[in-house]
Amino acid sequence: MSENTRGCSNSSCTKESCAGCEHSKESMLEQLNQYSSIKNVIGIVSGKGGVGKSFVTAMLAVLLNRKGYRVGILDADITGPSIPRMFGINGKASANEFGLLPEETVNNIKIMSVNLLLDQEDSPVVWRGPILAGTVKQFWTDVVWEELDYLFIDMPPGTGDVPLTVFQSIPLDGIVIVSSPQDLVSMIVKKAYNMAKLMNIPILGYVENMSYVKCPDCGKEIPIFGESKLGEIASETGVDILGRIPIDPVLASLVDKGEFERFSCDYLTGAAEHIEKMYEIKA
Numbered sequence: 001m002s003e004n005t006r007g008c009s010n011s012s013c014t015k016e017s018c019a020g021c022e023h024s025k026e027s028m029l030e031q032l033n034q035y036s037s038i039k040n041v042i043g044i045v046s047g048k049g050g051v052g053k054s055f056v057t058a059m060l061a062v063l064l065n066r067k068g069y070r071v072g073i074l075d076a077d078i079t080g081p082s083i084p085r086m087f088g089i090n091g092k093a094s095a096n097e098f099g100l101l102p103e104e105t106v107n108n109i110k111i112m113s114v115n116l117l118l119d120q121e122d123s124p125v126v127w128r129g130p131i132l133a134g135t136v137k138q139f140w141t142d143v144v145w146e147e148l149d150y151l152f153i154d155m156p157p158g159t160g161d162v163p164l165t166v167f168q169s170i171p172l173d174g175i176v177i178v179s180s181p182q183d184l185v186s187m188i189v190k191k192a193y194n195m196a197k198l199m200n201i202p203i204l205g206y207v208e209n210m211s212y213v214k215c216p217d218c219g220k221e222i223p224i225f226g227e228s229k230l231g232e233i234a235s236e237t238g239v240d241i242l243g244r245i246p247i248d249p250v251l252a253s254l255v256d257k258g259e260f261e262r263f264s265c266d267y268l269t270g271a272a273e274h275i276e277k278m279y280e281i282k283a
């Protein structure tokens with residue numbers, strides 16, 4: 001296959017596939033909007049949908065915002081966007097001559113999501129893969145984020161075409177992999193791990209969501225999805241576990257009310273500190 005047909009712009013590249021190729025990583029990166037400057041870009045990834053990726057994205061964004069950093073969330077989960085709802089945002093994004101303007105939460109976290117562009121938030125996004133990926137790219141190239149210390153990207157679930165394009169188009173400083181304790185998910189965690197390795201993207205750590213439920217009467221922790229396998233995967237892959245989150249009805253209700261910023265738990269305090277240290281190293 002010639003370089004041109006597979007879209008690699010590096011003339012010295014002879015590789016058959018763009019996956020994991022350093023040449024392609026450089027050549028396929030999109031330019032950030034010229035009125036934006038972002039110090040750290042962190043992707044929140046899961047091998048499959050429904051494990052709480054958006055939940056973890058929102059929690060980390062709020063924790064870093066509380067530490068005084070300028071934070072944004074790019075909702076790249078185009079077909080299942082839930083970020084605006086969690087923060088009670090249901091207005092429409094506006095635009096000016098410099099690009100699309102993100103909406104802001106009560107505490108000034110900037111948010112861009114396809115739901116801010118749809119006429120109705122319950123309209124389905126029935127788009128083909130390249131359009132989905134193109135929309136995510138536009139959230140990077142056309143949104144006026146201005147100055148951010150952290151941009152968290154709620155990645156599309158899975159390891160298919162859309163997440164692959166996002167990995168190749170946006171210069172991620174690191175990813176956090178979210179999982180839940182089921183066996184099936186553990187196998188899928190490794191898919192996410194292997195994809196990040198293939199793409200040479202640093203893995204900051206794992207977060208396990210829905211780890212247990214706390215009995216409201218006796219406080220006992222009940223592992224309703226079974227015992228976690230994440231410890232084994234963590235030592236096998238040499239990646240840290242950054243935190244574990246139980247199923248918490250208080251958090252679920254804050255999500256439903258669009259008041260997620262008001263949570264007061266400390267399940268991911270250690271994870272936020274880890275990410276903050278990364279920032280100190282880069283600053």
Ligand SMILES: Nc1ncnc2c1ncn2[C@@H]1O[C@H](COP(=O)(O)OP(=O)(O)OP(=O)(O)O)[C@@H](O)[C@H]1O
Binds near residue numbers: 050051052080210
């Ligand atoms: N630890 C938790 N406690 C209570 N509710 C939770 C928890 N984690 C997730 N939820 C709820 O479960 C639902 C699914 O979570 P979320 O949208 O974050 O999953 P997701 O992995 O982003 O899904 P998808 O990839 O399909 O978009 C949401 O309503 C969320 O509020």
